[in-house]
Amino acid sequence: MRARENGVRLTPVRRRTLEILLEAHGALGAYDVLERLSAEGYGTQPPVAYRALNFLVENGFAHRIQRLNAFTACVHPARDHRAAFLICARCNSVTEACADSFTQAMIEAASAVGFQLERSTIEAVGLCSACAGKPA
Numbered sequence: 001m002r003a004r005e006n007g008v009r010l011t012p013v014r015r016r017t018l019e020i021l022l023e024a025h026g027a028l029g030a031y032d033v034l035e036r037l038s039a040e041g042y043g044t045q046p047p048v049a050y051r052a053l054n055f056l057v058e059n060g061f062a063h064r065i066q067r068l069n070a071f072t073a074c075v076h077p078a079r080d081h082r083a084a085f086l087i088c089a090r091c092n093s094v095t096e097a098c099a100d101s102f103t104q105a106m107i108e109a110a111s112a113v114g115f116q117l118e119r120s121t122i123e124a125v126g127l128c129s130a131c132a133g134k135p136a
């Protein structure tokens with residue numbers, strides 16, 4: 001992925017934000033991240049969390065999940081990729097799956113109608129493997 005190749009440095013607050021996302025079971029909202037950061041003395045103002053999260057998203061370390069208005073760490077930040085997010089309707093866990101072929105199909109469908117696709121986000125809702133086996 002771009003950031004590591006370009007030698008992007010993670011400041012302590014960015015690194016800690018990434019760790020918080022990696023430790024989380026599901027995606028975290030900016031305010032959840034801010035709560036953790038401020039409890040650890042990184043600052044109490046919302047921009048602290050938003051700036052760190054935006055940096056992580058822009059540099060491929062994390063993804064924004066629109067449906068949950070939340071963030072999740074990328075599972076393979078080392079390479080450029082298209083991701084699909086599988087969101088569990090019961091426990092809100094987010095699983096990242098590879099969507100390269102899906103995205104290619106999307107690009108072809110778009111170009112068939114003369115549309116130039118710039119970006120697409122794939123978010124699907126269902127039950128994760130843990131929840132699928134449990135009674136409601």
Ligand SMILES: [Zn+2]
Nearest residue numbers: 074075076083
């Ligand atoms: Zn990813």
Ligand SMILES: [Zn+2]
Nearest residue numbers: 088091128131
């Ligand atoms: Zn689940």
